[in-house]
Amino acid sequence: MSAQVPQLEARDFSAVSPKKPWKLSPREVAVNASTIVIALILSPIIVQITPLKGKLGLVLTFILVATVGNIVLSFLRQGVQAIGNSIASTFIFLAAGLVLLPVASIFFTVIMRGYHALRINTFTQDMSVAQSDGPFTEGGALHAILGTLMLVLIASLISVPIGILTALYLTEVKGRAEGLIRFLVQAMSGVPSIVAGLFIYSVLIVGAGGHYSGFAGGLSLSILMLPTVARTAEEVLKLIPRDLREAGVALGGTQWRTVVMVVVPAARSGIVTAIILGVARVAGETAPLLLTILGSTATHLNPMDAPTSALPLYTFNLLRTGLNVAIDRAWTGALVLMILVLILFVLARLASGRKK
Amino acid sequence: MSDVMEFEGNQDNISTKTYLEEAVSQQEISSLASVVSHHSTPSSQPLGTGLEARGVHAWFGKHHALADVNLDFPAGTVTALIGPSGCGKSTFLRTLNRMHEFIPGAAMAGEVLLDGKDIYEPGTDVTKIRLKVGMVFQKPNPFPSMTIAENVLAGLKLAQLKAVNKDDLLEECLHRAGLWNEVKDRLKAHGGSLSGGQQQRLCIARALAVKPEVLLMDEPCSALDPGSTLKVEETVRQLIESVIVVIVTHNMQQAARVSDYTGFFLSDGGPGQLIETAPTSEIFSRPKDPRTEAYVTGRFG
Incomplete structure (x- = not known):
């Protein structure tokens, strides 16, 4: 009732290996990481020489420097159009990180303070x-x-x-x-x-x-x-x-x-x-x-x-x-x-x- | 292709009666009867006197979508409904098994006679009507939570029918839908794991499992590749042994290939109307209405 599917001739595809050309090259990854490293080094220095003080100041400075670094990087790579995308993705990553932070902090605190009194009898006695x-x-x-x-x-x-x-x-x-x-x-x-x-x-x-x-x-x-x-x-x-x-x-x-x-x-x-x-x-x-x-x-x-x-x-x-x-x-x-x-x-x- | 040519060749000398006599073997009927014990045992007489639409109108809210359609669907035939988008053919199809009323704001007028009885008569059990008049939808819609086998037999459960032998019914329906050979080794796989064309044939098998007298198909091939389309068409031609088929299609070659009769619908912005209905070969070779001719020759629509 249904026609046979025609056969294909045998060909050797073993010379071709799967690639992901859309992924960043190791060099680009290294450059990206270096902006983070630079931000890490720069932000304490900036905190020292400006009125910004304390841990919060350090974090804010780091965020600012890393964002600016990312923007400059994407501008150099892809021109003006990429700036908006770069700003948006930086803030989205930051927001995700900020959400994770309190969750991780709660888990960490509860586990660290809670395990002292944890015994078998926690589950067997009232x-x-x-x-x-x-x-x-x-x-x-x-x-x-x-x-x-x-x-x-x-x-x-x-x-x-x-x-x-x-x-x-x-x-x-x-x-x-x-x-x-x-x-x-x-x-x-x-x-x-x-x-x-x-x-x-x-x-x-x-x-x-x-x-x-x-x-x-x-x-x-x-x-x-x-x-x-x-x-x-x-x-x-x-x-x-x-x-x-x-x-x-x-x-x-x-x-x-x-x-x-x-x-x-x-x-x-x-x-x-x-x-x-x-x-x-x-x-x-x-x-x-x-x-x-x-x-x-x-x-x-x-x-x-x-x-x-x-x-x-x-x-x-x-x-x-x-x-x-x-x-x-x-x-x-x-x-x-x-x-x-x-x-x-x-x-x-x-x-x-x-x-x- | 040779099969298809045969269909076209046949159409000129099809008289409904001889077709019936040739197609329906008594063994087939009794085998159907043994599989499903039906509330009104239509399987013992699968070919009733047919389906007739008498002065059917349809509305959505205040929008008059369809006006005064009179159309007969004799037993043992396939009828194609063609026409441009928005001409009311799908709406008309849905009035034939009372799926029209599923849409909020829907209204209708007229009569739809199934074996001589109006399906809109007050007190009619609508679920029994839909059991007798099955439907295959434009997009394949297998039930995602069910396996292939469960999908085919879903109608029995939904309508609370008893099957004497579910395995036989399963195999028979999958055979009739032309899907058995492709799925017989993975009946326990999920319906969603099939290709689009296989899913649509699964939906046809599912519709057949409750032994309908009429099968309504709303552009069943619009989402399918040519190979799957051909298989569905082969399936449709085999179905007429026991089921009246009404098929809405935008593909005029398809209408020519599968149908015995064709109805042409048209709307000029007002309610859609049935312009002409005739044996399919006549609609495509010597239509009486100039608008039909313009449409089938591709001058509009």
Whole structure:
């Protein structure tokens, strides 16, 4: 039925090797590096002979000298047109570097201060068996780790389904209330976290006479998580081409089955990102927990009945003691929280990247 | 090319009836019936009385896009819809399986009779209409989260049909779409890993798996290379054994190669209208309307 593909005669291409002519030559790389070196040498000298002083002055001078060097270099190589490009790329690199700086600094600080008090028992014991200023071999953050996992789980169980359904309402149903819902979700994402805590406190704990509990904490976190999940999921679902929806419907699927079988699976990794962002939004929240879970030194796994703990609150309460040993424990709490969030991210990514 | 010449040669002496008698073997029909247990078992009578458009109009909001189209699609035929861009042929195509209403602000008037019954009659289950009147889109759109095999069988899942033997159905549909030999060793690969032409034939196989009575094709070859185009056209010619095909195309050679009847649409800025419809050989050799002649000879459009 189909014609054979015609054969090509055998030819020897071994004399040609792959090249990348668009890459900078070693000489150009050396020249580029030398401008940085020159800037490094020049900036201390300039700081010495001008009124600019201190580390900040040094950094600013370095940036300025390196930028000017780059501009001159690109002008010499490619003429006037290249100047704008050179300025833009210099500032973009600088901005990227400036963003990385605080992130790296936070990681570095938390790790350096947090590892002192990190022991096996950090993960196996809670603080009911130890004084906060006791030796590091006693007590740990187990109650806070479990508390944080429980809170994130409760908040996710509430926010993920509601958030995704909200996103589906906005992108698939496009009902009459579309504009209103989108506005409310946006407004909700601006709610200060302490207000979310206060709301649950006044409704559930004062109003309904409930307990300080993991459930109350999870509810307050779900208020913060919902708009993040809904908005991110909406953006992702909007990217799914209309073609796919039409193909599903044209095959005799109802709208709901098309959404479940075609649209959502096509957006799966993006929806996982939405959930990750939601978890990231709430895992480190402290303020609403002050008003809803209160804090505890013992492990409470029942989310309904008693005050419980969470890593941010554990960190906060230990810091407040002002005791050196307790402050070291607090840094460890922060480190454990970071590791925990990292593990959750990696697990979520692995789950979404899985191919059949 | 020889295959194509045969098609053209055939067209003069095609009478729908003899074509039917030649093409449909009873074995083929019963084999179809054994594969899918359908809600209304159209497979036991794959060739209904056909599809008819009666005074079809279409609007997008206030824009009157299509006016008063009357066109019959007899069983066992391929009908090509040609005309310049914006003349309403795609819009008309989408009224035939109620995909038109998928666009916000869409409205329509008139009747579309499938086996004598108006598909716009109140109370009609629209998903069942789309099951009987399948569609292949301009851009290949395999479901990205599914494998090749899952793509072909997606319609069964979407419409919640039961297949007696999914493997047989899979192979049959891929054969009919002319894709089996190219993908039989990698049915578990993702649909997106195929070339554009293969993806489009995958979409045809997917549309065939739910055993439609009618297959609507909206410029199915506009994104394909000549080789893939030829394969899709071969596929279309084989389909008429059991499916009525309606194909929108900008390629007049394609219309001449694949279709038995051709309808010419035209718009002068107002709503698009059906200017002329006739057996394809007549449209291209001795069109009755001077505007049709001007278009098919390439003087405008």
